Amino acid sequence: MKKMIASFLHKLLFAIFAVIILIATWHLIVVFGGFNHALFPPPLVVFATLRDMISSGEIFVHIRISLWRFFVGYSLAVFVGLVLGLIVGRVNFLSKLVEPLIQLIRPVAPVAWLPFIVLLFGIGDMPAIMVIFIAAFYPVLMSTITGSKKVDKRYMDVAKMFEIKQPQVFLKIILPAIFPYIANGMHMGLGTAWVFLVAGEMMGVRSGLGFLIMDSRNNMQPEVLLATICVIALLGLSLDKIITLFESRVNKHWGIGEGE
C-alpha cells in the first residue's frame, strides 16, 4: 500500500512537471514567436477567460449538455455492442457473416457519417449522439466478440453438467466469463468516443463543447477556444480515470482466473 502511494505520488509529480513545461513552452512561444496575442493568447489570458466562464456558469451549461449526449450515445453503444457481440461471438455462422461487414464499415471515420445523419434525422442532439455511438460501438463490439469466442470450455462443461438453460447460460456463465474483455472494450470505446464528441457537436447543434469551439472561432475568440480545449482535455482525463478504476475493480475479481 505504502509502495503504491509512493509510486502514485512519483507519477503525479512527473505529470505536474510535464504540464508546467507545456504551459511554459506555450507562453514562451507566444511571447518570443511574435504571435498576435489576439490570435494566439498566452496561458494566463486563457486561464482568466476560463475563470470567467466558470464564475458566470456558462461553461457548465455546455459541459452538462455535452456529457448528457456523451452518456446517451456511449451507453447505447455499450448496450448494443454488448448484445450484438455476444450473439455474433457465440454463433459461428453469424460471426463469419458479420466480421467482413465490420471490417468494411469500420475504417469509415465516425464523423464521415455526420452529414448523412443530419440529412436523415435533421439537426439537433441526434447527430452528435450518433457519432458518439458509432465511435464507441466498434471497440465494445470487437472485444465482446473476441471474448465470447474465448470462453473457457471448462465453464461450458459446468453449464452442461448442471443443465443450465438459456438465457441463464448467457447471464450466469458467458457474460461474467468475458467481463474483462467487455470492460476493456468499454475503456477503449470511451476514449474514442470522447475524441469524436467535439466533432459530433460541430454540426447541427447550438450547445455543447464542440459548438463552443466552432462558435468561438466564428466570433474570433481564441481565448475561449483554448479554454474550451483545456476543459475537454480535463474532462476526458477524468472519464478515463473513472473507467480505469472500474476496469481494475473488474479485473480484481475476474482477471485472476484459476491460476492453472
Added chain:
Amino acid sequence: MFIDIDNVSKTFLHNKTPILALKEIDLTIEKGEFVCFLGPSGCGKTTLLNMLAGYDTPSEGEIKIDGEIVTKPSIKRVTVFQGYGLLPWRTARKNIELGLESKKINKHERKKIVDEYIDMVGLTDFADHFPYEMSGGMRQKVAIARALAVDPEIIFMDEPFNALDLISRSSIQNSVVDFWEKKKKTIIFVTHFINEAIKLANRIVIFSPYPGIVVRILKVPPGAKIDDSPEYNAIRNEIIDVCEVLA
C-alpha cells in the same frame, strides 16, 4: 446393472494419426458402488470418465446408464473436474449454489444445503471468499461440495485430491467415504495412488496404457480399510504385482 460399458473403444486423431486411447473395455457397475479407476497416466482413465459423464462419445461400443445410452451430461451425474472448474467470479457459496439454482430450489432451501456441504468440507469460514482468495486444496473442496450439493445419482471424480497436502487429503477422503456410506451414491473415482484406491473403493479397476485396457478388477474386502492389516497388505501387494508385470 446400473452402468454398462459394453465393448467400448476410443480413438483420437493426433496429427491425422489415430491413437487408440481405450480398447474394448467391458465393465459393469452396480448402483451404490464406489469404484476406483487406477493406473498410470495416459491409460485412458480421464477419457473413459468423460464418456461416462457424457462429454465425449465412444468410437465403438456403447455406454448405458440405467438402461439408456449416454449422449450428454446430466445434473443427475456430476463431475468433479481435474482442475476444479469453479467460476472465478462467484464466491465459494455462490459456486456451490450454481447447480441448486438450476434445480429451481428456493433461496431458503439453497442456503440450508450450501451450509451443510460447506461445513462437510470444512470451509464454513471461507464461504464468502472468491476462488482466487483460496488455496488449491480449498478450491478443490468447493468443487466437491458443489458436486455433492445437487444430490446426484452418480459422482465422477478425476484425481480430485492431487492439489491437497497429505493432511487435508486424508480428511477429505474420510468425508467422501462418510458421504458415500450415508447417501449410498454411486461414485467413480480416478486416481493413480494405490493407497487412495484401497482406502476409498469397494472395487478397483486397474488400467494399463498403450492401448488403454482393463487388466484386473479387484474387490476390496472391508478388512483392507485398516492400514497395515493383513487384508490391506494382501491387496496392496496384488496391485503392485499387476503393475510390475505391466512395467
